[in-house]
Amino acid sequence: MNEVSAYVAEGEQDAEATVRPKRLAEFIAQHRVRDQLDLLLRGAMGRGTPPDHILLSGPPGLGKTTLANIVAAELGSGIRVTSGPAIERSGDLAAILTSLATGDVLFIDEIHRIAKPAEELLYSAMEDFRVDVVVGKGPGATAIPLDVEPFTLVGATTRSGLLTGPMRDRFGFVAHLDFYAAADLEQLLHRSARILGVPITDEGAVEIAGRSRGTPRIANRLLRRVRDYAEVRADGMVTLATAREALKVYDVDALGLDRLDRAVLRALVDSFKGGPVGLSTLAVAVGEQPDTVEEVCEPFLVRAGLLARTPRGRVATDAAWQHLGRALPAGRISAPNAPADLFASDQRFP
Numbered sequence: 001m002n003e004v005s006a007y008v009a010e011g012e013q014d015a016e017a018t019v020r021p022k023r024l025a026e027f028i029a030q031h032r033v034r035d036q037l038d039l040l041l042r043g044a045m046g047r048g049t050p051p052d053h054i055l056l057s058g059p060p061g062l063g064k065t066t067l068a069n070i071v072a073a074e075l076g077s078g079i080r081v082t083s084g085p086a087i088e089r090s091g092d093l094a095a096i097l098t099s100l101a102t103g104d105v106l107f108i109d110e111i112h113r114i115a116k117p118a119e120e121l122l123y124s125a126m127e128d129f130r131v132d133v134v135v136g137k138g139p140g141a142t143a144i145p146l147d148v149e150p151f152t153l154v155g156a157t158t159r160s161g162l163l164t165g166p167m168r169d170r171f172g173f174v175a176h177l178d179f180y181a182a183a184d185l186e187q188l189l190h191r192s193a194r195i196l197g198v199p200i201t202d203e204g205a206v207e208i209a210g211r212s213r214g215t216p217r218i219a220n221r222l223l224r225r226v227r228d229y230a231e232v233r234a235d236g237m238v239t240l241a242t243a244r245e246a247l248k249v250y251d252v253d254a255l256g257l258d259r260l261d262r263a264v265l266r267a268l269v270d271s272f273k274g275g276p277v278g279l280s281t282l283a284v285a286v287g288e289q290p291d292t293v294e295e296v297c298e299p300f301l302v303r304a305g306l307l308a309r310t311p312r313g314r315v316a317t318d319a320a321w322q323h324l325g326r327a328l329p330a331g332r333i334s335a336p337n338a339p340a341d342l343f344a345s346d347q348r349f350p
């Protein structure tokens, strides 16, 4: 990364940080989750004890990290942030746990990626607020029990289906974040535009919201791209016209699908005649990691009714052909959307 783009990236992250809601009341939509969290936090504060451990699951960009920070802010406690892949040895985790102050929030992002020994250490910390740290090797090894101050673990995962049973059972509160309705994203865009000082019309917000894949992070990102366009090629106002032109430049289509989403659909429709095809084969065809295809692209493609996950593999729905502007192949047995229970984002299919 050269200096200029490093500078730009930093500016973008600042913009991201300024629009990130700090308190529960500013968190848009997700009313059920908000309500439940509100009760959980108030109940615990009333009793003067740290609340139960909290698990947040859902596709990327829907507000898990934001909520973790909000939990700490509402409780008025400190927050320590780490992630599953960052905890390689259980000693790393023990060091973090034993340094927590009473009532602190420990946020572990991508918690399904935590290494097994660290996960086991976490069990005893979550349940009994103690950890056994093993010192030495072989027959001379001894376990030293250490106390952990009462804390609240907030775990976030894009794949709660990959969590082990014992892990999931230790969370007293589990919330699943779902894609946002367009109306909620419009509200979010108006809020972000106000904070960033970007003038935006209602039609401009509607247009961007409709192409944000139901995802706040994408809505905010598209707002920044349209702002660039409006400032450079127009009078700075985000309108229906500037939004449309800008999103054309950035290759975001009418449903908000980006290049990778469309590549997945095209591969499915053109190379595999609509499927069924296995996840790894599909991922190879678009030159991506299976995890990326599964966690980043598929949840929205499924939600948009373009792709279905079935036990035999991925299949394109009729809407996929239509969206790509292709005629349905002659003799195709139409595949309407798969039944809803096959859509559960946590289920893992081949």
Ligand SMILES: Nc1ncnc2c1ncn2[C@@H]1O[C@H](COP(=O)(O)OP(=O)(O)O)[C@@H](O)[C@H]1O
Pocket: 016, 017, 019, 020, 021, 026, 027, 028, 029, 030, 059, 060, 061, 062, 063, 064, 065, 066, 067, 156, 188, 216, 217, 220
């Ligand atoms: N409910 C919400 N209200 C307002 N902004 C939100 C909301 N959820 C997410 N955002 C915005 O979207 C961005 C991405 O959210 P984040 O919490 O990082 O998602 P995740 O951790 O689930 O990937 C945040 O910076 C925040 O500005």
Ligand SMILES: [Mg+2]
Pocket: 061, 064, 065, 066, 109, 156
């Ligand atoms: Mg996050």
